[in-house]
Structures are given as C-alpha cells and as structure tokens.
Amino acid sequence: MAFERRKRPESSESALQSLADEELMALVAKGQARAFETIYERHGGAAFSLAYRMCGSRSLAEDVAQEAFLSIWRSGGRYDRARGSVRTWVLGIVHNRAIDALRRTVVHERRRASDEGIEERFEARERTEVEAARREEASTIRGMLETLPDEQSRVIELAYFGGFTHSEIAEMLGAPIGTVKGRMRLGLEKLRGQLAPQGAMP
Amino acid sequence: MITGGNGDHARFGDDVAPWLLGALAAEEREAFERHLAACGRCREEVAALRPAVEALPLAAPPVAPPPELRDRIMRVVESEAQLLQASGESADRPERARRPERRRPRRWFVSLSPALAAAACAVVAAVGVGGYLIGQSGSEGGGGHVVAAKVSFPAASASVRTEGEQASLQLANMPAPPPGKVYEVWLKRNGQMPRATRALFVVRSGAVTIPGGVGDADQVLVTAEPRGGSLVPTSMPVIVANTA
Numbered sequence: 102m103a104f105e106r107r108k109r110p111e112s113s114e115s116a117l118q119s120l121a122d123e124e125l126m127a128l129v130a131k132g133q134a135r136a137f138e139t140i141y142e143r144h145g146g147a148a149f150s151l152a153y154r155m156c157g158s159r160s161l162a163e164d165v166a167q168e169a170f171l172s173i174w175r176s177g178g179r180y181d182r183a184r185g186s187v188r189t190w191v192l193g194i195v196h197n198r199a200i201d202a203l204r205r206t207v208v209h210e211r212r213r214a215s216d217e218g219i220e221e222r223f224e225a226r227e228r229t230e231v232e233a234a235r236r237e238e239a240s241t242i243r244g245m246l247e248t249l250p251d252e253q254s255r256v257i258e259l260a261y262f263g264g265f266t267h268s269e270i271a272e273m274l275g276a277p278i279g280t281v282k283g284r285m286r287l288g289l290e291k292l293r294g295q296l297a298p299q300g301a302m303p
Numbered sequence: 304m305i306t307g308g309n310g311d312h313a314r315f316g317d318d319v320a321p322w323l324l325g326a327l328a329a330e331e332r333e334a335f336e337r338h339l340a341a342c343g344r345c346r347e348e349v350a351a352l353r354p355a356v357e358a359l360p361l362a363a364p365p366v367a368p369p370p371e372l373r374d375r376i377m378r379v380v381e382s383e384a385q386l387l388q389a390s391g392e393s394a395d396r397p398e399r400a401r402r403p404e405r406r407r408p409r410r411w412f413v414s415l416s417p418a419l420a421a422a423a424c425a426v427v428a429a430v431g432v433g434g435y436l437i438g439q440s441g442s443e444g445g446g447g448h449v450v451a452a453k454v455s456f457p458a459a460s461a462s463v464r465t466e467g468e469q470a471s472l473q474l475a476n477m478p479a480p481p482p483g484k485v486y487e488v489w490l491k492r493n494g495q496m497p498r499a500t501r502a503l504f505v506v507r508s509g510a511v512t513i514p515g516g517v518g519d520a521d522q523v524l525v526t527a528e529p530r531g532g533s534l535v536p537t538s539m540p541v542i543v544a545n546t547a
Contacts, residue, residue, distance in 0.1 A: 130494060131494060132494070134377070137380055138373075138380070141376065145373065146367060146368060147363075148368075149368035149372070150363040150364065151363045153366045154366075163368070166368060167375060171379060171380070175496045185357065189357045192361075193357075196360060232365060235365045238361050239362055239363060239365055245358075246359075260324040260326035261325065261326075262359075264325070266321075266326050267326045282320060282321055285321055285326065286317070286319065286320035290352065292358065293352055
C-alpha cells in the first residue's frame with residue numbers, strides 16, 4: 102500500500118539536527134524514521150568505513166552496514182546511554198555484524214582482505230570539515246597502533262579488523278594461544294595508556 | 304546458570320582481551336560471559352581495557368558510503384515506521400522500564416539480518432506448506448479469552464482467542480488475499496517492530512492457529528505478504544487486535 106513520505110507529524114529536520122544522539126535514540130525507539138536518518142547521517146560514514154576496513158569489499162561492507170543499521174532501527178530501544186556513546190554502540194554493532202559476515206567466508210579470502218592494507222584506496226569523496234576531522238582522528242589512532250610492538254598490533258588488527266579468533270591467529274603466526282592472548286592484552290593496555298592522557302575518546 | 308565463580312579466574316582471566324576484541328569462538332564466548340557475570344575482577348579488567356577497543360574502529364580509514372546505501376536503508380525504515388504507526392498509538396507511549404542487561408557485545412539485537420531473511424523465508428514457506436495451515440479451518444472448543452479485532456474489510460470480522468498458551472485467529476468473510484499473496488500473522492509488543500509468526504493463511508473463514516500463542520505481545524496484526532511470508536511486514540495491516 103502506498104505511503105507518503107515525510108508527511109507524518111514528526112519533529113522537523115532542523116529540530117532533529119540540534120538534538121544530541123542520545124535524544125535522537127529515544128525518538129528512534131518510538132519509531133521515528135527521521136530521527137533514525139539523522140543518526141545515520143552522523144555515524145553512517147564511520148560505520149561504513151569500519152565495515153569496509155574489515156570486509157575489504159564494497160559490496161560486503163554495504164551489506165554489513167545495512168544489516169547493522171536496520172538492526173539499530175529495530176532495536177533502538179536497547180540503546181543504554183549508561184554504557185557509552187551512541188557512536189560507540191553503533192560501531193560495536195557494525196563490528197559484530199562484520200565479524201559474523203567474515204566468519205561465514207573462507208579463511209584465506211579473509212586473510213587477503215585484512216592483509217592488503219586497503220588504506221586509502223577509496224578516499225572519502227566529500228572533503229567536508231567533518232570528514233577532515235574524521236581523517237585526522239583515524240590517523241591519530243592509527244599512529245597509536247603503530248607505536249605498539251609489531252607483534253601486539255598484529256594480533257589486535259587480525260582479531261579486531263580481520264575477525265579471526267585467537268586460535269586462528271595462533272595458527273597463522275605459529276605462536277602458542279597463550280602468547281597470542283597475552284599480546285592482545287599487552288597491546289590493549291598500552292593503547293589504553295596512550296588514550297588516557299589525551300582524552301581522545303568521544 | 305552461573306557456573307564460574309572467582310575460582311575460575313585463573314582459567315578465564317586470559318580471555319578478557321580476546322573477548323573484547325571479538326576473538327573468542329562462540330562457545331568460548333558464552334563460557335567467558337558466564338564467568339564474567341560472576342567475576343568482579345574480570346569486569347574491572349574489561350572496564351579498564353574497553354576504551355582501547357572502543358577507539359579501534361576510529362582507526363579505519365574514512366570511506367564514503369554510497370548514497371544508494373542510505374536510500375536502501377531508509378526505504379525499509381520508512382515502511383516499517385509507517386506500519387508501526389498504523390498499528391496503533393502504542394509507539395508513542397513511554398517506553399517500558401527496561402531490565403538492566405548484562406553487557407553482551409554480540410546480543411544487542413535480535414532481529415534477523417536481511418542476509419538471513421531469504422533462508423528464514425524458505426523455512427517459513429516450508430512450514431506453511433508442511434501443514435501449519437494454509438487453510439486449516441474448523442472449530443475449536445469454546446472458552447478462553449476472545450478479543451475482537453479491527454478489520455479493514457467492512458464485511459469481514461476477526462477475533463483473537465487465547466486460552467492458556469494457545470491462541471488462534473477466528474475469521475469470518477475475509478476476502479481472498481491478492482494474487483500471489485498470503486496473509487501473515489504478526490505479534491507486536493509496545494514500541495517494537497512486529498515479529499513474524501509462522502502463521503500464514505489464505506482461508507477466508509475459520510480458525511488459524513498462532514503457533515506458540517501470543518506470548519507477551521500487545522497486538523496481533525495481519526498483513527498480506529508474498530507467498531512464503533516475510534520477515535518484516537511489507538504492507539499495511541488488514542487486521543489489528545489489541546490483546547494486551
């Protein structure tokens with residue numbers, strides 16, 4: 102049946118723009134499509150970038166981002182601000198969806214995607230200030246990762262971006278599982294230490 | 304349920320970082336999460352390391368999503384928002400108090416992904432053909448609780464009968480569904496998206512069993528869907544019953 106776009110009694114777009122993410126999520130929980138669209142506008146770029154970094158293919162990244170955002174829409178009421186920012190929540194969902202997608206694919210295909218250093222092949226098209234800020238943020242965090250000993254950043258990247266389990270990583274690197282887990286912990290501790298003084302978290 | 308106390312810490316303590324990074328296999332993750340619920344030390348470690356993990360996604364080089372992605376997502380969202388509104392004012396009611404949930408990174412959402420939709424639809428279809436109904440009509444014993452439904456066809460009527468865990472939809476004089484379509488029964492809870500049941504029907508009068516009953520749903524909805532059923536409603540409800 103036909104439905105008319107943008108005719109429902111919802112908050113106006115400019116009013117929505119002025120709301121904080123947390124307030125928008127309360128509207129999303131009530132089924133307000135425009136509030137959801139504003140959330141997408143704010144976080145769709147970071148979400149797609151993460152999905153693309155993990156999947157290494159545009160089409161898979163699009164599928165992952167679509168699944169993630171639809172699940173966000175359908176479970177909007179589950180966002181709990183006590184647990185952190187909306188952005189962190191959104192990216193956590195994208196990450197989980199991407200891991201699920203990666204684990205459905207064959208291991209060596211994944212390895213290629215995560216090893217290739219996709220880096221800047223598809224640069225963001227819009228050079229807005231927001232984009233510029235995101236690029237800077239990305240390179241700051243990448244810089245921090247690069248300061249870790251290779252063996253630590255490697256296991257973190259394989260796990261977080263590659264979607265590999267600790268035992269897959271152990272096999273790939275020819276290292277004992279306990280060693281891999283230990284490197285993950287050391288790497289995260291070190292990263293945490295670098296973040297704290299700069300208050301870099303949103 | 305809780306099997307791991309602090310005594311297990313030696314066994315699970317190493318899993319904090321892999322768990323945060325999503326690097327545990329499914330069974331390990333479940334075991335760790337059970338332990339986490341009981342182990343204050345692990346929870347502290349999780350809290351200490353979480354900010355590092357939360358910074359990681361921001362390291363992904365920015366890539367602009369294609370505009371079509373937004374269009375695809377918003378098409379679905381708009382149609383679901385429309386359905387949500389059409390199915391009652393419940394969406395505007397204040398949200399019910401939420402139960403505090405333990406943080407479980409991979410369980411934040413329950414809806415089926417579009418990628419799974421095709422597979423699940425196939426299951427729905429198989430169930431439908433296998434005998435859930437497509438035309439199971441007949442009488443059921445009296446008794447139970449009966450709620451009259453709003454029906455968009457003037458000559459038709461419908462009601463939902465619940466008796467204990469059992470529920471059925473009683474129909475009279477429904478028009479046949481549009482060509483190639485079946486009617487599908489949905490359960491909806493206050494403020495949430497309708498949930499597909501396995502009940503598909505084409506009968507015009509009679510009783511249609513709702514497998515599993517209505518549970519805690521506030522509303523029972525019926526929409527016309529492509530044969531085999533949908534996971535997400537694709538048309539406006541033709542029957543709405545408030546069961547709360």
